[in-house]
Amino acid sequence: MDLQALSDFDLVAANGGFGRAARVSGRSKATLSRRVSELEESLGVRLIERGSQNLRLTDEGRALHERTHGLLSEIAEAGEAVVLGASTPKGRLRVSAPMVFAHVALPRIAARFALAYPEVQLEIVAEDRKVDPVEDGYDLIIRIDPSPDERLVGRRFLNDERLIVAPPGMVRPLPALDGEESVVKAVLLSATPPATVWRISSETEADIVLRPDPVLRLSSLLMVRDAVLAGAGAAMLPKLLVAEDVEAGRLTYWGKQAGPPVEIWALQSSRRLVGAKVRAFLEVVGKAFPEKAFVAPGI
Numbered sequence: 001m002d003l004q005a006l007s008d009f010d011l012v013a014a015n016g017g018f019g020r021a022a023r024v025s026g027r028s029k030a031t032l033s034r035r036v037s038e039l040e041e042s043l044g045v046r047l048i049e050r051g052s053q054n055l056r057l058t059d060e061g062r063a064l065h066e067r068t069h070g071l072l073s074e075i076a077e078a079g080e081a082v083v084l085g086a087s088t089p090k091g092r093l094r095v096s097a098p099m100v101f102a103h104v105a106l107p108r109i110a111a112r113f114a115l116a117y118p119e120v121q122l123e124i125v126a127e128d129r130k131v132d133p134v135e136d137g138y139d140l141i142i143r144i145d146p147s148p149d150e151r152l153v154g155r156r157f158l159n160d161e162r163l164i165v166a167p168p169g170m171v172r173p174l175p176a177l178d179g180e181e182s183v184v185k186a187v188l189l190s191a192t193p194p195a196t197v198w199r200i201s202s203e204t205e206a207d208i209v210l211r212p213d214p215v216l217r218l219s220s221l222l223m224v225r226d227a228v229l230a231g232a233g234a235a236m237l238p239k240l241l242v243a244e245d246v247e248a249g250r251l252t253y254w255g256k257q258a259g260p261p262v263e264i265w266a267l268q269s270s271r272r273l274v275g276a277k278v279r280a281f282l283e284v285v286g287k288a289f290p291e292k293a294f295v296a297p298g299i
Contacts, residue, residue, distance in 0.1 A: 003075075005039040008032050009047060010072050013065040017055040070134040070269065089277040090119035096133075097142040100221045101264065102126035104241055105288070113284045120277050133269045139278055141267050154267035155282060158240075158289045162257035164198055164210070165242050166234035172254045175206040185233035186212030190219045198236055200255030208255065210234075238262065 008021075011032070015021040018029045025032075040047050047061035057065060097106055106124055113122055125138075133141050133152070146152070166172065166184075173182035181197060188196070198210040215233050218224050221241060228235045229250055236257055245251040266282060 001042060002035075002039060005035045005042070006068060007072055008035040009039050009061075010065060010069055012036060012048070012055070013057060013061065014069065066135065069137075088119070089117045089275075089280040091277060092121045092123065093140070093277045093281060094138045095122070095124045095140045095142065095281070096131045096136070096138045097124060097126060098144055099126050099128050100238060100241055101142060101144070103222065109284055109288050112288075113281055116284065117277070117280055120280070122281070133267070139268060139275070140281065143265050143267060145263050146265050146267065149267075151269060152267040153269075154265050155286075156263050156265045157282075157285055158264040159261040160264060161239040161261055162236050162259075163239050163242060163246070164200055164234060164236050164254040164257060165228060165246060165251040166254055167228060167231040168249065168252050169231070170234060170252065172252070173208060173210065175208050181209045181211040183211050183213050185215050187216045187218065187224050187227045187233045187235045188212055188214045189221065189224060190217045192217070199258040201258035207258065212236075 011025055012018055012021040015024055018032050021027075021032055022029045036048060043060075043064075045060045046058050047064060049056040049058060095106075102124060103126060106126075110122055110124055113120070131138060131141055133139070141152075170185075173184065192212075192214075196212060198212060200208040200210070212234070216224075216227055218227060221237060224235050225237055225241055225245070227233075228237070229245065234254065242251055246253045266285060268278065
């Protein structure tokens with residue numbers, strides 16, 4: 001299989017047609033069409049349906065593109081690393097991050113990165129769905145408390161905490177001598193189970209066990225935070241999201257939810273090389289959280 005012909009097919013498939021691929025690469029549509037035809041002839045299968053207004057891959061074409069797109073990117077990155085001595089970050093960098101972390105922390109980090117590395121075109125997508133870095137075309141994905149996955153390697157760069165916060169006028173219940181639960185008006189995520197309890201641990205007093213009585217159920221942590229700021233009730237929220245509000249007195253800190261810390265990881269496919277642009281982005285992230293970052297072999 002001709003590697004150049006395969007690369008041309010990948011270019012056409014990734015850009016959704018011969019015309020767009022020609023504009024991106026600066027090569028003629030006729031040349032790209034001829035190279036794809038040569039690849040089809042060598043494989044003995046049709047990869048692209050001709051005659052339709054928009055590009056349509058055959059089943060064989062789609063399978064070939066999915067299997068080889070990531071590998072071709074690795075080959076291109078390897079060549080770039082050799083030519084540039086792996087020292088000059090450049091090109092496109094796509095990052096997927098959870099909604100809350102993306103909105104709260106990444107704008108400032110992204111701005112610092114853009115100023116430091118003007119030759120990198122950084123794109124950050126805020127989304128809470130579970131993505132695959134290869135299939136979804138991401139160089140890096142940020143995950144909260146990720147499950148073990150041998151296909152991913154990366155770095156835990158931040159430990160966060162879950163805090164119980166409330167409007168300033170709302171009084172925190174005292175510890176119950178008999179260990180009974182205290183019911184509090186609360187704002188919860190829509191997916192919170194009915195039997196949820198909050199346990200505030202303390203070294204100086206008995207644990208406080210709270211049973212949240214939902215006055216609101218909302219679909220995002222950002223909405224929950226805003227509702228608490230508006231006085232609707234107490235909530236359990238990430239420290240990263242509410243630290244500034246607590247410090248400014250807009251929210252009252254009741255305590256920390258008992259249990260392990262929340263781990264935030266930057267991950268990439270274990271099949272891909274760590275390019276200069278990814279290393280540069282991780283360095284900027286590490287400087288934003290200097291006491292939290294450490295490198296691990298995988299997860």
